[in-house]
Amino acid sequence: MSIKLSVVSQDPLQIDADVAVIGVPEGATTKEGILAKLEDALGPVVSRIVKREDFTGKKDQTLDLQTLGKLPAQRVLLVGLGKATVTDVEVRLLAAKGARFALGAKAESLAIALPEGVAHAARAAAEGVVLGGYRFTAFLTGDRIPKTKLARVALATTGRVSKAERDGAALGQKVGEAVCIARDLINTPPNELYPEKLAKAAEDVAKANGLECKIFDKAQLTKRGMKLILAVGQGSARDPRLVHLTYKPAKPSKKKLVFVGKGLTFDSGGLCIKPAQGMEEMKGDMGGAANVVALMAAVAAVKPHVEVHGIIGSAENMPDGNAYRPGDVFGSLDGKTVEIINTDAEGRLVLADCLAYARSLEPDLILDNATLTGACVVALGPTVSGFFTNREELAEQFRTSAKAAGESTWQLPLIEELREGLKSDWADIKHTADRWGGSITAALFLREFVGDRPWIHVDIAGPSLANKPYGIYPKGGTGHGVLTFLRLIDELS
Template sequence: MPIKVNLASSDPLSVAVDVVVIGVPEGASTGEGVLARLVAALGESVTHQVKRDDFTGKRDQSIDFATHGALKPGRVLLIGLGSGKVTDVECRLLAAKGARFANGVRAESVAVVVPPGVERAERAAAEGLVLGAYRFTRYFTGDRLPKVELSRGTVIIEGKVGKAARDAVALGQQVGEAICVARDLVNEPPNEVYPEALARVAVDVGKQHGLKVTVLDKAALTKRGMKLIMAVGQGSARDPRLVHMVYAPPGKPKGKLVFVGKGLTFDSGGLCIKPAPGMEEMKGDMGGAANVIALMAAVAAAKPNVEVHGVIGAAENMPDGAAYRPGDIFGSLDGRTVEIINTDAEGRLVLADCLAYARALKPDLIVDNATLTGACVVALGPTVSGFFSNREELAERLRSAAKAAGESMWQLPLIEELRDGLKSDWADIKHTADRWGGAITAALFLREFVGDVPWVHVDIAGPSMANKPYGIFSKGGTGHGVLTFLRLIEGFTG
């Protein structure tokens, strides 16, 4: 069960919890503030520990003290906030780090103190507590099962606890839990999450949150002429699916936005098979689809005055006698023909049909996100998503949304000279070009299917999965991107 978060206004050192988390600005000393109170309660051992650890409240510094019954909290964790302005990003990070620490010391309850005067702080802290407390333990049995569960979280504020703050904490919990849906889906094994199963999860999320959900099966995809999705999935015993989720606000919406997710529930590479080392991580090649399902749950909770559609292309790329081959040529929903060069570049084929489907909805904006290219990871590293756009104003909006959400994203260029690499001698277009600039040529291919609709492509290949926890992100599936997309949507309601 996820952590249950509530709101309180009280002295943090008088709260009966296993761990209380307090942010400390740079320049902290044992002569003032919370450190002085800890010295008074716990003695000079606090001073010695602070001096030994050289703790001054710099960003990323932390120090903890066991109270041994001298204070109501069992432990006090101080985390440095640095010298810059504290925003809701820092509040979310403070809470996530605190919850992760609480998990590590087998705590059942944790409280985080929200720095005063920070806009959206209560919501962000609740999000952080849920995200930091997250663990994927479904397949543990016996001694591997956690003996203690972090089940209670408290956001502590100054002043009176009002309805607005309570609502903000409740929304923060819902948004955090939505992101955990994406994490769960990425962490699930591919024998459990395949195209049909992924579609079922989307349907269940729709029922829980009042969303309209339509699923296109093999027959429907074939009838519509979505030959690229079908090609990618034809080597698998598991048929592809397209999922269309819709959030419609009451009254007249201020726009229509479509978010598209790549849902390769397992990518073996097909006939261009991947090397065995690391192939097990290809269960996470549906991170974009997982993000879209999570985003739609978060949107339903936030209730923005904008119509939001989630479109997911789900397939399994397997080597089989029926698998598609290099040199094959397929039509597409868009109508143009595509020559296959590398069957391990399957994601852009699935997205191409999904983007054409999204374009037909006549939206104001299309955003796709996908674990698309290793080239993007080479360029930006494993913690940063690359993004491309056919509108500079839109790129700036996404950049601002990512900064406000605290997620690392960096714009890459759509270099027109590289478009020549997609020219085919036998079809309208090839789906891959030379290896150089691979993330760019993938984006250029996708651009062919969006027409003149404002569009952003986000390559989340690096941060969709993490090999260790960092920031607000967990090991395994992270849900990186959901907070940015939600901020982007909320920006359209103003």
């Protein structure tokens, strides 16, 4: 999606646009502010509509007004901001709602009023426009291809437009487009996106953004002893891959951050095969890897003063005659032997080798993210990621970053008593325990492979895919987590 985006010093109602979007604080009336202004321009019909719809600017309220040629803007969408202080989060959401509305209205041009007093409003709004205006059309043909697209967006401010605002908007657009890389990858069908293709997509992003890229194929994984990744992929005709992306700042940094993503391009469950219902969603089991690719593109745009690495372990979990089995025992890059209990718990095996590889880089932080457990969705619902950490100070930093990004997360505990369930009679460790506390035992298993490194594990199984649009997210792949990780990098650098 290519949008021509600008920041202008102009009344949004006076911009020649198909739709003008304006945020309205709670308590608004037609006697003052934007509602009074609209009443002057459009007449008493505004009061009648406001009363009929009981529009007062409450959070998530919207009101669509046709201007009937009385204003340069053809339609006005009022969006309730609620009572809370407006921050980047609300501005991003306002812009996303406006862009999504514009798509539904077949609008080609959009004007958005930037709320006053928000330091990075232009960047947040630009992010929101791209995220709200996203749609995945790669496999549509003929009449299914949308006839119109959102081509021009003006971000309107009352004051003089500064260079910082223009630069912020340009950066916000790049960050939004980076998040959409994750969405595209998640939405791509598994016959078109398999480990080799995912690695190629990561390599293309690296080339386009000046990042270093290393790809390990089956032979290199075998040589390095990454037996767990190989085990998961051995039932598929498609060989696994490991991808290592690197961003280095202009001035060398002593701090090093590593982000790891699970990249199961399709997960049938292997021999412990999944039920047919819902299995089509398993094309999205590489949401963590997609997030890492998107994050590295965003990092290249933001250019933080810290070294950042992105590591992706990618495989396809299939049930042929060579597939790994319950009862098998495999070694790992870490050296530990692992007893296989359930072949549908494959993601933690891939991550284990990736985490051991990440540990060898001696980073200041390892963060992995993965569509790992249904148990996390049961615990927190479909819109919230669960996170675990072995450092309490990291927990607070992650919470702060998620809040600033407007993404829903909740800390879950590493309960030591549940570690008992991972004890094996035949190997160093089992890879699954009892059903209860499944997301916790998965995190405890992963912890075995990070050593003493500061570590955060983020289970994005719920919000990585959405079954309907909400907030800044579309139906399908969301890229949930990328904005949080980007804020965390800023926090740590």
